[in-house]
Amino acid sequence: MRRVIGEVEEKLRSNEYKMTPKREQVLRVLLENKDKHLSAEEVYNLVKQKAPDVGLATVYRTLELFTSFDIIHSMDFGDGRKRYEFGSESADGHRHHHLICEKCGKIIEMNEDLLEDLEERVTRAYDFEVVDHELKVFGRCRECAAGKEKK
Amino acid sequence: MRRVIGEVEEKLRSNEYKMTPKREQVLRVLLENKDKHLSAEEVYNLVKQKAPDVGLATVYRTLELFTSFDIIHSMDFGDGRKRYEFGSESADGHRHHHLICEKCGKIIEMNEDLLEDLEERVTRAYDFEVVDHELKVFGRCRECAAGKEKK
DNA sequence: CTATGTGCAAATCCTTTGCAATCCA
DNA sequence: TGGATTGCAAAGGATTTGCACATAG
Numbered sequence: 492m493r494r495v496i497g498e499v500e501e502k503l504r505s506n507e508y509k510m511t512p513k514r515e516q517v518l519r520v521l522l523e524n525k526d527k528h529l530s531a532e533e534v535y536n537l538v539k540q541k542a543p544d545v546g547l548a549t550v551y552r553t554l555e556l557f558t559s560f561d562i563i564h565s566m567d568f569g570d571g572r573k574r575y576e577f578g579s580e581s582a583d584g585h586r587h588h589h590l591i592c593e594k595c596g597k598i599i600e601m602n603e604d605l606l607e608d609l610e611e612r613v614t615r616a617y618d619f620e621v622v623d624h625e626l627k628v629f630g631r632c633r634e635c636a637a638g639k640e641k642k
Numbered sequence: 643m644r645r646v647i648g649e650v651e652e653k654l655r656s657n658e659y660k661m662t663p664k665r666e667q668v669l670r671v672l673l674e675n676k677d678k679h680l681s682a683e684e685v686y687n688l689v690k691q692k693a694p695d696v697g698l699a700t701v702y703r704t705l706e707l708f709t710s711f712d713i714i715h716s717m718d719f720g721d722g723r724k725r726y727e728f729g730s731e732s733a734d735g736h737r738h739h740h741l742i743c744e745k746c747g748k749i750i751e752m753n754e755d756l757l758e759d760l761e762e763r764v765t766r767a768y769d770f771e772v773v774d775h776e777l778k779v780f781g782r783c784r785e786c787a788a789g790k791e792k793k
Numbered sequence: 794c795t796a797t798g799t800g801c802a803a804a805t806c807c808t809t810t811g812c813a814a815t816c817c818a
Numbered sequence: 819t820g821g822a823t824t825g826c827a828a829a830g831g832a833t834t835t836g837c838a839c840a841t842a843g
Contacts, residue, residue: 509817511823531808546825551808569718571833572807590770599768613779617750619741622781628764630773660842662798682833697800702833722808723832 492522499562508556516542517553521563521577528566528574528598568598568627588626594635601628643673650713659707667693668704672714672728679717679725679749719749719778739777745786752779 499518500510520537521529529537535550554575557563561579568574568591590599610621630636650669651661671688672680680688686701705726708714712730719725719742741750761772781787 507822509822511816513824544825548809548826549824552824555809567718567720590764590768592770593773599770601764601768610779613741613752617741617752618784619743619750619779620782620787621779622744624777624779626775626777628761628770628772628775631771633769636771658797660797662842664799695800699801699834700799703799706834 492519495522499557499560502560502562503556506560513538513542513545513549514553514556516545517550518557518562518577521557521575525577526600528568528576530572530574532572534575566625588628590628590630590632592632592635593629594631597632597635599632601626643670646673650708650711653711653713654707657711664689664693664696664700665704665707667696668701669708669713669728672708672726676728677751679719679727681723681725683723685726717776721747739779741779741781741783743783743786744780745782748783748786750783752777 496510496515496518503510503514516538517534519541520534524537527533531551531554532547534554535545535547538545538550554563554565558565558575563575563577564579565573565575566589568589588601590601592598610624613619613621647661647666647669654661654665667689668685670692671685675688678684682702682705683698685705686696686698689696689701705714705716709716709726714726714728715730716724716726717740719740739752741752743749761775764770764772
């Protein structure tokens, strides 16, 4: 954790940005919720617990800053707000996609290489230079599928 | 076209909704732009050419209505607005996914069965009841890839 | 005639921006 | 000190909603 923070600080510093206390709090929240997919407002509320004087705008600006440095990335599950997660999306060949339960809203990470050769096939078939891809699978999680008769 | 309109009218009528002139114009625009992925505002502007007195709210309400009857469906390419397309998303086993050019914004339909056995694999691996899935591939289209050196 | 549909403007929701105050190298 | 950072409030953009009027059946 401390190490990651140091690395981020380094990354920012080398581009003339500072690792301020507020920014560090935002980063910590994201680190402590790696699996969560927090919205800006959720991050804001969590950061406020540690730094009550933070402003929502600062959180937005920080998320934008981190995103531009590929420290975090945003995603969209179609609920009208962006959600953020620590880590770069496309680096280190390790993509993860999502299973979205349409009933309870739960989001399950899917770290799969199911799409192994997909990019290559697309490139060939459509003459399209693939940079990244995103897969969302909608349906029902185990719990909701089990209890579905009592809708 | 006429036939499709009749079918939609039927579908609405059987649920106590009317096929009004405004609604028909919205439907026509979607039908005439099957391949386009129009935003609500774009639909609005097109409808206005035929029915200048239409209101943006009516277009939104109509799109919502059609979507709820699975006559059209909406999608999101991450540009902050919903886009609409005639036809149901998951019916008739014929899904199409999208290639999104990050440079010029062009969207290319990809009607592929690249994901053939994906749902089955997900079901088994995650005990998740798959209803639908959506794939977006980001990158550069032929034209933009060709001209990329002159950024 | 009566419920449904519609336009307009106001309201919402999420996010961004302007600006003056604050902070830190 | 001076540019970077921040909080607050206002602005923005997309979408929704309240309400009085128009309209279809």
